[in-house]
Amino acid sequence: MLTTLLSSLKSASLPSSCGVCAAFGRSAVCEDCLEQFAKPRHRCSTCALPLIDTAQKRCGACLTLGSELDSCHAAVDYAYPWDALLQRFKYSDSGDLSAQPALAKRLALVMHHTAGQNQNLAQALRDAQRSDWIIPVALHPERQLERGFNQANAFAQALFPNHPHIRNDLLLRIKNTAVQATLPRDTRIHNLRGAFIAAPLTAHLLKGIRVTLVDDVTTTTATLSAAAQALRQAGAHQVHAIVFARAS
Ligand SMILES: [Zn+2]
Numbered sequence: 001m002l003t004t005l006l007s008s009l010k011s012a013s014l015p016s017s018c019g020v021c022a023a024f025g026r027s028a029v030c031e032d033c034l035e036q037f038a039k040p041r042h043r044c045s046t047c048a049l050p051l052i053d054t055a056q057k058r059c060g061a062c063l064t065l066g067s068e069l070d071s072c073h074a075a076v077d078y079a080y081p082w083d084a085l086l087q088r089f090k091y092s093d094s095g096d097l098s099a100q101p102a103l104a105k106r107l108a109l110v111m112h113h114t115a116g117q118n119q120n121l122a123q124a125l126r127d128a129q130r131s132d133w134i135i136p137v138a139l140h141p142e143r144q145l146e147r148g149f150n151q152a153n154a155f156a157q158a159l160f161p162n163h164p165h166i167r168n169d170l171l172l173r174i175k176n177t178a179v180q181a182t183l184p185r186d187t188r189i190h191n192l193r194g195a196f197i198a199a200p201l202t203a204h205l206l207k208g209i210r211v212t213l214v215d216d217v218t219t220t221t222a223t224l225s226a227a228a229q230a231l232r233q234a235g236a237h238q239v240h241a242i243v244f245a246r247a248s
């Protein structure tokens, strides 16, 4: 009873306080927080790692090893205060998921703010609108059951509310890998090999087309790369990625 009351109060308070500093009477994420924490950064064009040298297009790893992704864009670093916002978005404490769409909208709002100051990101969002399919990175069915929803899908819906083809049925996650946050990039890539497949009945819809993968956060792009590999094997011509936050 108390939990229900608390969570209904929380969701009722969503539109009138900032999701970061909690300043009352502010918008979902206030101007001060956006100015302070969502400054655009120059990033590697295929993995979104922040790069200090603005003349450099791709990071050393992408230049040496190549990338399954044609492009990868992120709005912010996976760091304070966005890590806390993402935690709240991903794991509701009471099991009540009614606040999740509003939280997804906050992430979309931050991304549009950053895009307003970063031409590359703005262009990536426009290009994504023209993708044949927007594909939220799939969760393994067991993980999705545990969590109650796919946060990548909720974020994609908030970011591209008018896109007619956000598809959750084209990409399947068939391997439920453990949380890999502490593992190095090459180990992650190895563990994720074969983690995704194109859904057999709809694989023909991927031939020769342009796809934008969407996820809430990426650490090393290992998951995005594994998903991209599966889509390419089914014949996708271009695979781009848009994530809210990139670990650096
Ligand atoms: Zn604020």
Ligand SMILES: [Zn+2]
Binding pocket: 044, 045, 046, 047, 048, 049, 058, 059, 060, 061, 062, 063
């Ligand atoms: Zn890179």
